[in-house]
Amino acid sequence: MGLLSCVTINNEWDIVKARQLGRECARDVGFSTVDQARIATAVSELARNIYLYTDSGQLCFEQISHTEQKGMTLVSLDDGPGMDDISQMMEDGYSTSGGLGTGLPGVKRLVDQFDIQSEKGKGTEIRAVKWTR
């Protein structure tokens, strides 16, 4: 489909890198400034989860299109510990790290499609799709 660009998340500066690349990609697709902020924020949350909970992972951005519509897919890939209970992770206010617990449910609200696959001991893959209006 579209151009795929990735950032490897090893430390907290990579979170900023991912955020900037995500915003750049969103601008290229033609998202409004509000949607650019939504995407940059979603990227930041996903990247921080990789940084906090796994040794290393990747965030990738892909430009996509469907008939007249243009969009962008955010893919978060890690080989971390996986999630015990995805539904618990998706609850507002649930956090194991002393954060606000808004990360994943918040990201879901910021995008149009959201899908998590996680296997204990193997890792987690999150795909989030946002379409232009």
Next chain:
Amino acid sequence: MRIPILKLHNYLLISIQTEMDDNTAIQFQEDLLSEIHRTGASGVVIDLTSVDMIDSFIAKVLGDVVKMSNLMGAKVVLTGIQPPVAMTLIELGVHLQNVPTALDLEQGLLKLRQELGE
């Protein structure tokens, strides 16, 4: 990267103009509290006009620094939150309740004066 903190009479003024990574945010928290302690400032304005994104971590750091400053006896007002940032924060689920805000620096200083009864 450190965020400059300016003193104006009994106020401290901060304009955040850098892309905030986690370390910069935590460093800012420490720097602001020690500046309040050092100068005896009674009010603080943190201007976010140039900030184009606030995620849950930065929001937590900002919300915490407001509460920490209050504990020390200084009032803090956040100003200049841009429309896309306000929309994104609420959708994300971050409400920053009980954090005083104002439209811009000017309104922020007015609000501080009122709250401090000056």
